[in-house]
Structures are given as C-alpha cells and as structure tokens.
Amino acid sequence: MNSQHETDRRRRGLLGRLHHAARNPGRIYPYLRRTARDTMLRLRHRDHVSYYRAVMADDAARSPHKAVGSASEERWLALGQMQFDYLVEHGLTPSDRMLEIGCGNLRAGWRFIEYLEPGHYYGVDISPDILVHAQRTLSERGLQDRMPYLTMVADLTFEFLPSEHFTVAHAHSVFSHCPLDVLRECLTHIHRVLVPGGFFDFTFNRTSGAEYQVLREDYYFRTETLLSLAEELGFHAEFREDWEERPHRQSKIRVVKPKPEES
Template sequence: MAEPLPPTRRNRASLTYKVRYAAQNPDRIKSYLARVARDLRFRLSSRDHVAYYRAVMKSDTAKNPEAAVGSRSHGRWLALGQMQFDYLRKHGLKPDDRMLEIGCGNLRAGWRFIDYLDPGNYYGIDISPDILLAAQNTLVRQELREKLPHLTLVNDLKLRFLPSGHFSVVHAHSVFSHSPLDVIDECLAHVGRVLAPDGFFDFTFDRTEGTEHHVLREDFYYRTETLISLAERHGFAARFMDDWEELPHGQSKIRVTHPA
C-alpha cells in the first residue's frame, strides 16, 4: 500500500492542489492521468471498495510486489518492515504473543514477526490473492516454512472465522490509509471480539489537519479525532501514539485497547 506524505492541511483532492502540483511536477502528469483512467475503469467494474482495491493491488503487484505495498526500493521495503518490527518489540511484543496482521501484504514486516514469534503464532490476512502469493515467495526466500504462519484471503474485515479473545496483538499498517470510513468502522466493530482482554490493536493512517478527503479512492486522509471517536463508539480506549511520529515513515498511529 502506498507510502503517504507527512500530515498537512492541504487537500490533495482539490483542483487547486492538482493544478499547482502538475505545474511543479510536469514529469508526473502522464502517470497521474494513467491512474485516473485506471480508477474510472475499476470503479465501473467493482461492486464495492474491497473489489476496487483488490483490482488496484492486482495491477500494482503484477508490476512489483514491493512497490505495491508502498516501497520505492528493496532497501525501503526492508527499512519499513524493520521499523514496524522494532516499534512493537519496544512496546513489549514477546515470542509467545499471538499476532493478527490485517493487510499483511507480501510480509514486508510480517516475515520479521514470523521469525520472532513462536511457531503458529502469526496470522496474516489480506484482500488480495496476488499479494498473498507474493507473501508465500517471501516465506520461501526467508526460509520460514517451519514457523507455520497462517496466510488467509478475506473479503471483508468482519473476522468471523477467527476465534474470540485469541490475539494479544493486532496490527494494521497502511490499511486504513486506503480505506473509506465504512470499512474502518466495520473493522473496529469486529476486531474487539478477537482481541484478547489485555491485548492491543495498532493501526496507522494518513493524517490531515484540514479537510478529510481521498485521492482516487486509493489514498484516504483522516483527522485524528475522527478515528479516535469512532474507536470509542465501539467501546475501545484509544490513544494517539506520539512516539511513532518520531520515526521516518510518514503515517500516524493510533492504539486501541479494551477499557480497563
């Protein structure tokens, strides 16, 4: 999933922003117009946002699986995965934790979690069959077959097939940044059931301090208070993770837990 720009008040969906950006970056006009054409084609052929973004991932993964999850280079793919892993280790991730990664992609961070966790303790889900095939290649390349990770294709974020109270850590990096509010609401409505009583759910998002908006229904920008309020309406305690802001990644993070 695509790597975001830093939090800002700019509305990237506005005509003013688009004209100014085109004037400053004429070399990117052709690629943007190609995205616009793809967006129109996928909108006409997709019944909902999951089907739409599955088509986006199929298109992007065919070109480069690492770029499809938002990494400009293999080095950046490795660095972003390491950053996610180090952050959760710092926040107490232990080998016996049972982890659910929503939007596991091609295991940019997932292979590190799999390697660290006890066998069978990693469960990755994604809406894209193409990126999950790429994830299998990552497992083979990193020689992690014996860790018995679970990789599962899903069509929504209701998590109906997963056991209640099972996961002590739930993680979603750069998933809500590509999701309309109804998809985020669906996830928050159901993730509490599978989250252990003392567990936590970390998710990143593209933060704006101005008008909430989306660009081609691929990139969504939310205010922090919108997502915290939504989490609280589903019975969670939610807090903005300030220490995550110190890292060079471009997204913001919120952690939700069951109330004490």
C-alpha cells in the first residue's frame, strides 16, 4: 500500500501536533477556528449527522468548493475528473442506475449525470446548503434535460428509496467524516438498495495504527476494520490497490452485493 495515503502517526500526540504547528504556522489559526466551532456545535448537536450538517452549512457559506474539499476551481475539476475516470475504467456504464452519497455541489456528479442515461443519477446529501450549489452546477453545465434526482436526507438509512434498484453506489470523502456506527448504518442500507451484483465504492482515511478522530470531522480507520464490517454485513469487499496510484490522500474500498448463487 502506497505510503502517501498513510497517516503521519506522530501528529496525533500533543508533542507531534506542536511540532507540526511550528513547521506550519499558517495552519494554526484554521485549526483553532475549527476547534472553537467544534466546541460550539457539540453543545447544539448530539447526533453526528446533525453535527456535520451544521459543519457543511458553515463551510458552504464560506466556499462551496472548499466545503467539498477543493481549495480551488482547478482542484475541484481535477478531483471530479479523477473520480469519474476511475469509475468508468472500473465498470460504470451509461445504463447503470447510480446512487451518489454525499453528492455535494456535483464535483464529480455533473460528469456522471452527463454520462449516464437520463434519470439514472440519484444524488443525496445531508446538507441543503450544498445542494443549492449542486442545482447551480447543474444549470451552469446545461444538464437539466438529463433529469437527475437531487435530494436532501436526514440520515443514511435511505428508507425512501426502493430495494434492489441501484447497480452502482459511490461515496467520495464521506466515510472520512463519519464514525463507525454511521458507516455501519450506511452500509446496511446500501446492501438493501443495491441489486445483486451491484457495487459500492467509497473512500476513507486510512491508518495502520490506532484508529482515531480529529474534532469529530475527520475519522481514520484501519483497512481491515472496514473490510471486516462489510463482510459481516453480507458484501464481498476489496481494498483497491490501483486507487493508491492516484494523487489523493484517501484510500478506496469496493464492496459488492453477492448474487444469490454467490451467497
């Protein structure tokens, strides 16, 4: 596994963080701001989805691109292209019915919408604020006639979606912001909405050491933890080694819902 995706474990301890801050003084204020925001939002929101919805509202008000993890328009386009290219190279076809979890402002979504048959893209997000920007992206790209669905969700149970409907599901930089119980909930219900043989690709922050979180916004997991969870919930799961070659800090796992004869 490529070391560029591994967490620098030295940063986790107090001394490590102080050392990192001394070498990167420009990051001190943003970190202090995030810490203050985290303290305030913890008092207002007890469940994680509500908490992170508030984080997205604050981030989207400042910059919709940065809210989905892109520092610039150029980076936003590059990351969207990278996600799109990978899925097309690894099984996505125009006839697939795709569910994108955490579709954001359609960083990759507008490319999927353009590629898939009309009405075959369903994007969901917990943030109504970022979905407003998704609508703008859709309009700016002239993709209204592709008839995509864009929906806000209260959680990751997808209870309003039909069983065994989607052939492909995708979540980029979503599980990197979720605790394990939310990941379990999402995977459980993804299993329900996927057709047998359908697959779900998701990225995550990978660590080889102890699992941990930063300010309830960033979560780091061992690969084996997520592979075991997916297998427990009835998927075939695989760490995607070839994704490690891409210029991205997160790693990727693909889970496949077995066909009846494969169960």
